[in-house]
Amino acid sequence: xxxxxxxxxxxxxTSDSSLRAAFExxxxxxxxxxxxxxxxxxxxxxxxxxxxxxxxxxxxxAGLNGQMLDGRTIRVAEARPxxxxxxxGGYQGGDRGSGYGGERRGGGERRGGRRGGGDDRDW
Numbered sequence: 001x002x003x004x005x006x007x008x009x010x011x012x013x014t015s016d017s018s019l020r021a022a023f024e025x026x027x028x029x030x031x032x033x034x035x036x037x038x039x040x041x042x043x044x045x046x047x048x049x050x051x052x053x054x055x056x057x058x059x060x061x062a063g064l065n066g067q068m069l070d071g072r073t074i075r076v077a078e079a080r081p082x083x084x085x086x087x088x089g090g091y092q093g094g095d096r097g098s099g100y101g102g103e104r105r106g107g108g109e110r111r112g113g114r115r116g117g118g119d120d121r122d123w
Contacts (some may be wrong), residue, residue, distance in 0.1 A: 002050050003053070004049075005023075005060060008077075009072065015034060023051065026060040027052060027057075029115055061077065061078070
């Protein structure tokens with residue numbers, strides 16, 4: 001059965017392929033992913049490796065935890081399951097409106113002494 005591993009303290013220069021190569025010495029790698037920041041496109045400094053067997057995963061933990069990879073001492077441990085219960089981040093609400101019956105008018109700026117605009121134009 002496949003086993004997922006967490007790999008922490010990765011160098012910002014570590015790629016999926018270099019992560020995979022490091023773990024292949026311990027057995028078959030199903031997948032290797034460095035987690036990237038969506039906004040900057042830069043590594044977040046951690047990733048996940050899925051090993052094909054529990055034996056390979058245990059060997060990788062024993063062999064790589066505390067070792068150097070791309071100039072950094074990495075941490076390797078069994079990945080914890082994702083917490084359930086909803087969203088994984090980002091915008092979670094529905095349309096909350098602007099305080100005027102759900103209409104969005106003028107983005108809340110003050111115009112003409114009233115919130116949402118001083119005239120009846122649709123923004």
